[in-house]
Amino acid sequence: MTDLLDLRRLLDLIVDCNDDDAVWNTYGWVWAQEGNAASVGFHPQARRDHDASDDGDGEPAPPITTSPRLWLYLEAITVAGILDVQKQSRPLSGLDDYAHALDYYSQHDTFLDHGEPAPGDREEADRQGLSPGLYAAFDLTLETVEPAQRKAAASLVAEIQALSVGEALAQVRALPLAVACNIDRAASDHLQARFAAIGLALQVTRYRSFPWQPIG
Template structure:
């Protein structure tokens, strides 16, 4: 079955991946219909065997739907990432323009006002994105903080020492002072593993999720 998506659903599918490796493992190619990408339809085949026939062509059933090969998944993700680094609160229209530009010129769109050498937005824009709950990349990101260790302060200190690669004595002092930042800009799997590790000794951590795109809900852990 060929499940067609609009641009927003396609970006959401990429954002649902844990990281770049997940993108590679999840999608074989990005096929899209011609014309304005905001009105286009997309298909994300699971692998290259599904994306192309034995002759290396887009399958006839897919062509019949008006779709053709658009971009490799890794390249598609790179275009989104470059656009977001330049303009963290980019709209769906902004991403459509960035993708169309790359498809035509095989180059990333340079956003006006952004230093080309730095390739990222200024501090004010980054702060505004963070305040809006939008993370730094195109995947969900998490910030974990230890705010209360209770009676498990020594056990918590051992885990903090291992996690932050610091002496146990220093970790114990931090756990008594609190709060302790356990990690920021963590991907979902890493954040979940840290959370589970502390909860295994009866210590809860505060979790703040950051969404990949402004229109998405704030991500949460189990």
């Protein structure tokens, strides 16, 4: 039996990959029951299962399930693209908005593009802690540096931000310092590890993908 996901769980699974490359490497096709995206069940087929079940004509075999028949819906990376287009044009989108965007693509084979965001929507999304793109985003801030650590901190900041050591030292003396803004999880983890290696902790601000996800 294959467990089916509702739309919210499917979307959370997609963004938990953290970037398009990971979506592509993790999932192949998404299977779905027939109907509207807001109400059907989905099965994202793991890439390894997709490749192993290829019937020789480029079509994967359906997953084993006791539920009503599943149909080839969309590739997981296409789902990610649809969600991203929707979020870029409507930053405050909720679950029903994403469902509509998916239904539109599945019916018309083209993106539902609303154009530029409405005035003030991007600012309101920032206020609500929503990332500008599809995946979670992170701001990193250096808030405290002991005098004995300033030289090491300045050297690392100079390397990361392509500054002279003198310029970086001036910034380190005038904390807080925005080390990076709107970066993905992998880049955030990498920078935090580099500062931790010289005994410094960064303040992390996380921006979530969807309004229903927890803040922080």
